[in-house]
Amino acid sequence: MGDYSKALEFYEKHLEITKKALPSNHPDLAASYSNIGQVYKNMGDYPKALEFYEKSHQIYEKALPSNHPDLATSYGTIGQVYNDMGDYPKAL
Template identity: 55%
Template sequence: ATLHGNIGSAYNKMDEYAKALSYHEKALELRQKILPLNHPDLVGSYDSLGLVYDNMEEYSTALSFYEKALEMREKNLPSNHPDLTTSYKNISGIYYNLKDYSNAILYYERGVNIEQHSLLPTDPSIKDVKENVS
């Protein structure tokens, strides 16, 4: 499954989205067959599929995959876990692309809040957040 995901990511970077989807879908299918339903590797598959659809500008489908990833993270992680910021930022980006700025800000602020409370002030992510806000 990891190999399929890596190949899918390579095709995504080469803008060959149909091939990327095929490999990421196969990776997800394999993971769903062999892993428990709440396994973190499934989150990676959902994020990867969301990214491909995001790059294809199929935002509603991307949002669906990003929301699945967020749902799994929320079930398996504490509410202030830094990994949640990945989902919040992904979803924020989709809402931004859909010109739904209030939801984009809402999700972005959720990610920022977690980062500011869970990371050291010297962490590079905090610098990125401050630059993005300004």
């Protein structure tokens, strides 16, 4: 098992720096939100994971073309969380 609190600490520092350095719709900011979501997913805190994955997804939807692989990955990641929660209709 990983040290989730340490991972969150560093990812949150990264997010704060990224928010100051980049525009609010920059894909790197989306990646930062996604990293935090991944930690919460690994911890089993699916609602919190969704919160961060959805923030990430909103940025990707604005910043990337509709056929971009990172946007596709974002859809898949959110679907996986719903799958893990047992909410299969939303996962699809």
